[in-house]
Amino acid sequence: MHGDDVASAGVEVTTQIVSKATELFMEMLKIAIEREREKNRLSGKSEVLSGGEVTYQRLKECGEVKMLPSFAKEDYGEFLKQAKKMDIPVAAIRESGKENTLSVFFNVKDKEAVNSIVQGIVREKMKAPEQTERMITIEKEQVEGFQAYCAEHDIPVNFMETQSDVKCIFNSAYEKQIAAAVENYRQVQNELSKAEIKVQADPRGRPKIIVNDFESNKKLTVNFCPKSKLERILRERLGFDNVKAIEAANALVQTLSAEQKKYFLSGSRQLEQMEFYQKDIKFENENVLADRFSFAKMKLPDEDFSRLTITDSGGNFVVLSEKNIDREQVEKIFGRI
DSSP states (O other), X not given: OBGGGOOOTTOOOSSOOOHHHHHHHHHHHHHHHHHHHHHHHHHTOSOOOOSEEOOHHHHHHTSOEEEEEEEEGGGHHHHXXXXXXXXXXXXXXXXXXXXXXXXXXXXGGGHHHHHHHXXXXXXXXXXXXXXXXXXXXXXXXXXXXXXXXXXXXXXXXXXXXXXXXXXXXXXXXXXXXXXXXXXXXXXXXXXXXXXXXXXXXXTTSOEEEEEEETTTTEEEEEEOOOHHHHHHHHHHHHOOOHHHXXXXXXXXXXXXXXXXXXXXXXXXXXXXXXXXXXXXXXXXXXXXXXXXXXXXXXXXXXXXXXXXEEEXXXXXXXXXXXXXXXXXXXXXXXXHO
């Protein structure tokens, strides 16, 4: 992380958009959203919610929900105004003990619209004559852990992604807290440099996640599992804090094969990257022999076929696709788990 990249008061956002062009883009986006909602309404896929503030439960009833954590409470009024204008339903929750930030929820299908609203708010604040906004540069891989730290410490931040990195934008009133967040990230990376996390097959060929924390002399071996579950195990059994668990799991991602990566991320906060995801699915002809297995179906945006993950009670899994349905091959795979 480039902590010394804290910009002076006159920092300008790299990409500047002419106001009129932004308005046209917003209108085009709104038209596209309306068309998609009308298509869903006619097909009977989901209920259509009007734009503005709704309950979290109502959002869940209308599709997968995504969260925007650590959103500045002072910006929520403008955010809600723009959401109503674009007919985007949203929900906001203030967690106990947090005075400065809100967790904002919205449907995944509205992700691009919400991002455009947030970036519009950020651009306007960066133009303010008081010049109270500051900016640091972080790597894309660091966003999740850094955002988690800010959410835990009630620090309102916004992120703008460029082709090579991400800009973290915050009010100058929080410079000391952001400096602490930067220092915490460096400390976490230093601690993880004294640990080893890898995937290794056991004698029966089943993948295991092995974590060696040389600083505490603790070792952990678990069945290969989704990222969110690994983070929980690291917190509970090795005493990692939330940020350290996230960063450790993210470090493992870089070492996985494409097949392993798809399953590892299937239960994580990155689900919104999937075009379709359904877990705990049931089959009409399912019988008692299938009780020890759980099934999930997924489809990635860049693929024209679906995948089926099958996990047994011990956490062992296989991933099948429409392009891999050879009966003999499938039976061999089942024989391994």
